[in-house]
Amino acid sequence: MEVFDTYEGNVDDEAVAARAAVADPASVTVDDDQRRRSRFRATTDAGTEVGVVLARTLRAGDLLSTGDADGPLLRVALEPIEALVVDLADADGDLTTAVALGHAAGNRHWDMAVRDEQVLFPATESDERMAATVEPHLPAGATLDRESVSPGLFDDGSGHGPDGQVHDHGHDGHAHDHGHSHDHQHGTTHAHEHHSGDDANGEGR
Secondary structure, rough: OEEOEEEEEEEEOOHHHHHHHHHHOOEEOOOOHHHHOEEEEOOOOOOOOEEEEEEOOOOOEEEEEOOOOOOOEEEEOOOOOEEEEEEEEOOOOOOHHHHHHHHHHHHHOOEEEEOOOOOEHHHHHHOHHHHHHHHHHHOOOOEEEEEEEOOOHHOOOOOOOOOHOOOOOOOOOOOOOOOOOOOEEEEOOOOOOOOOOOOOOOOOO
């Protein structure tokens, strides 16, 4: 089993994208829990088992290697997640409304992202429970919907450590691999949650 433990960059960078185009790397799709782990096993889209050992939160388009200049490369894709979408495009309201909505979400320890005139929350609870939390704070004209989005939408780009590395489960960028386009993200807030899981050799961290 190949173990990928070196971060080569992201295909958002032209040089990295050019390298990936020439190398034709294997692709692996990881879920939101896996991408935050420092060690895990996964299966590539072609069915090959690989290990990943990397102290950073993965983003869509990340290119990983085994550390060998002539070795294989692995390109990361992210499995989409469900999100509750609050659409404020036709809503009445002011800053007070936005603060109240953010406060309600913070009390529930939800991540939150703002995209144009929409506020999105990862669907970590039932639709009914999440709706019951936000609806009392919604202005007239606001609507609720559910959408599949990249978990990278809720990343804040802060890096959380030197060279973008993370020591727990911080977030370090944006991702646009699956679901809908999110080119106009304006901000995110986070309530961090700790995960544990199997490492690349099948052992807990």
